[in-house]
Amino acid sequence: MQEFLMRTLQGRRIVVRATGVRVEADGGPANLSIFSDDTERHSAEEAVRRSEALLSHLVATSPDLIALTEMSTGRFMMINDAFTRVLGYTRDEAIGRTSAELGTWNDMTDRRRLVDAIEADGRVSNLPVVFVAKGGARVSMLMSAARFSMGGRDYLVINSRDVTESERTRLVHEAILRNASIGIGLTRGRRFLLANPRFEQMFGWDAGELLGKSGRVVWPSDEAYSNADGVVGPPLARGEQIEIEMMMARRDGSTFLCRILAKAVDPAHPSQGGTIWIAEDVTERRQIEQALAKARDEAEAASRAKSAFLANTSHEIRTPLNGLLGLARMARQPEVDDTHRRRYLEQISDSAETLSGIISDILDLSKIEAGKLSIEAVAFRLPELLRALHHAYGTLAEARGLALRLECTPGLPEIVRGDPLRVRQILSNYLTNALKFTARGEVRLTARCAGGDVVRFEVHDTGTGIDEATQQRLFKPFTQADDSTTRRYGGTGLGLSICHELATLMQGSVGVQSTPGCGSLFWTELPLPAASAEQLGETASLDEQSALQGARVLMVEDNPVNMMIGVALLEQWGVHVEQASDGEEAVAAVEAALRHRRPFDVVLMDVQMPVMSGHEATRRLRENPQTRALPIIALTAAALVSERDQALAVGMSDFLTKPIDARRLQSTLLRALTARRADAVNS
Known part of the structure; x- marks a missing residue:
């Protein structure tokens, strides 16, 4: 039997199978040939051969590992080139051996999962496993396998894809998500499919709890969720990226400001x-930015206030200074009669007091800002201080056509402990302002207990009143209700700021209540605990000038005007005064007085002088046993606490500042003389 390729009458090519036999015919022996059309079978076999060749080619060239194993034994029957390339085993090494014998499983539980799946379903898809290559390298794979029968035997065809690089990439992405400092989440169908730890922490959820939850859970309310959907939904549906800041909600219901960036994973098909x-909590950042902006605005406002302060202060200083100079020139004119001269001198005194007050305010503020202003704690009579204020300001009120009333409620302690100078300074400032800004009516000073050791002082007026915005800045430095160059009232704008700082230093507080057109109430609450008469330690009355009569005082001063003022004041009190113009002369004068057995009772010592300073002169005198206890009182224009500390450190007994305050000088001299006489009696 043979096959022939033949052509039909129609021209179609066919494959025929021919067989022939010899037969006897009438005409003699003949050949009988039988032809059958075998085209269909031949085509089928050719198709099988082509399929086998194609399959063989696909298996050989596939990048996936393909192997055929016998189900009963697990032995490899076939492996492709990729198997050899990835795992390193040749066909001779692998064929006829099992995976266990080759040691290709990194974890035998993976093999168990494969077997269980095949036994249950006859197939498995994308089973993640790790193989061990011949050289020991671990290879991450996704394995698919199916069971089939052939020739009465069962086989397993295995296809494994090397996903090592993909696995590395996945691990990198997981690490990035896990350690990212910003929150990252993935939603699909409005539910969370992924949330990294930072996202969960930011919104107050435990690990994994957000997965499957509706996106609504991170919004403060249904309305907020709906509004957000209206804002971010349309651009996301168009595949656009959105960036927005919105209030979000934690699991406990608290809210925070969140910066959100969002974009569809597949912009071409956003819904799929x-x-x-990407979420970031920007609450603290925005608060810091707001604080910085506020600080910047306050700094700019402070700068403007200081500029206005400089302009105002220049005006306030030059005005009394001009008065001092002009009035002094006028008073020196020989043709001026005594009446006008006295008036000029009174006005000179007023201008000097005004100038002294301005300079004192500036110095006080400088000391406060430098942290160098100290607060005393001494016993004093509170009602007496209030009566003195009422008396001092009553005349000014009367001159302005105003009534000044003092009201002290029952229970106010007679003797308290505190700083009387600073209490007086705060109330004086309040009274000065009240009288300045009140055109008609009255000013009332009240004092009452506010609970515990706290005393509340109030100054009421019927003046112009102050609006709310101005009240907020009144107690800040360099601030006035009207800081324009054409303002009606004078002042530097430091007084109320100093009041605030002084009250703070005394552990107290200040404030204001006012309505425009209805007057104002300025108050301060200060801790002034009650004290006893023994703690008061009162010396002789300032009116008892006889205690100073005959006292010998050395006045050491290099400025002739200051010397003249000091000597005149002391001589009014009956003090015998001698003079020295520098420290060297002072030491010589003290030593000469000792030699003549007429020692000085007190030395009033300027600090900054030519030839020898007051500090050096004091050190020299303290080295002499005869003058070691001599009272030496510093009398200086330097008002800083550091100057006082330095004066006391070199041995000075007390410290007074210029301009000379007659009351303080007198009380200081009385105190020094009393102590010296007591020492003389005891010795």
């Missing part, structure tokens, strides 16, 4: 791939 959300 889901949406990536």
Whole structure:
């Protein structure tokens, strides 16, 4: 039997199978040939051969590992080139051996999962496993396998894809998500499919709890969720990226300001791939930015206030200074009669007091800002201080056509402990302002207990009143209700700021209540605990000038005007005064007085002088046993606490500042003389 390729009458090519036999015919022996059309079978076999060749080619060239194993034994029957390339085993090494014998499983539980799946379903898809290559390298794979029968035997065809690089990439992405400092989430169908730890922490959820939850859970309310959907939904549906800041909600219901970036995973099909959300809590950042902006605005306002302060202060200083100079020139004119001269001298005194007050305010503020202003704690009579204020300001009120009333409620302690100078300074400032800004009516000073050791002082007026915005800045430095150059009232704008700082230093507080057109109430609450008469330690009355009569005082001063003022004041009190113009002369004068057995009772010592300073002169005198206890009182224009500390450190007994305050000088001299006489009696 043979096959022939033949052509039909129609021209179609066919494959025929021919057989022939010899037969006897009438005409003699003949050949009988039988032809059958075998084209269909031949085509089928050719198709099988082509399929086998194609399959063989696909298996050989596939990048996936393909192997055929016998089900009963697990032995490899076939492996492709990729198997050899990835795992390193040749066909001779692998064929006829099992995976266990080759040691290709990194974890035998993976093999168990494969077997269980095949036994249950006859197939498995994308089973993640790790193989061990011949050289020991670990290879991450996704394995698919199916069971089939052939020739009465069962086989397993295995296809494994090398996903090592993909696995590395996945691990990198997981590490990035896990350690990212910003929150990252993925939603699809409005539910969370992924949330990294930072996202969970930011919104107050435990690990994994957000997965499957509706996106609504991170919004403060249904309304907020709906509004957000209206804002971010349309651009996300168009595949656009959005960036927005909105209030979000934690699991406990608290809210925070969140910066959100969002974009569809697949912008071409936004609804299918889901949406990536990047969230960052910017609450603290925005608070810091707001604080910085506020600080910047306050700094700029302070700068403007200081500029206005400089302009105002220049005006306030030059005005009394001009008065001092002009009035002094006028008073020196020989043709001026005594009446006008006295008036000029009174006005000179007023201008000097005004100038002294301005300079004192500036110095006080400088000391406060430098942290160098100290507060005393001494016993004093509170009602007496209030009566003195009422008396001092009553005349000014009367001159302005105003009534000044003092009201002290029952229970106010007679003797308290505190700083009387600073209490007086605060109330004086309040009274000065009240009288300045009140055109008609009255000013009332009240004092009452506010609970515990706290005393509340109030100054009421019927003046112009102050609006709310101005009240907020009144107690800040360099601030006035009207800081324009054409303002009606004078002042530097330091007084109320100093009041605030002084009250703070005394552990107290200040404030204001006012309505425009209805007057104002300025108050301060200060801790002034009650004290006893023994703690008061009162010396002789300032009116008892006889205690100073005959006292010998050395006045050491290099400025002739200051010397003249000091000597005149002391001589009014009956003090015998001698003079020295520098420290060297002072030491010589003290030593000469000792030699003549007429020692000085007190030395009033300027600090900054030519030839020898007051500090050096004091050190020299303290080295002499005869003058070691001599009272030496510093009398200086330097008002800083550091100057006082330095004066006391070199041995000075007390410290007074210029301009000379007659009351303080007198009380200081009385105190020094009393102590010296007591020492003389005891010795």
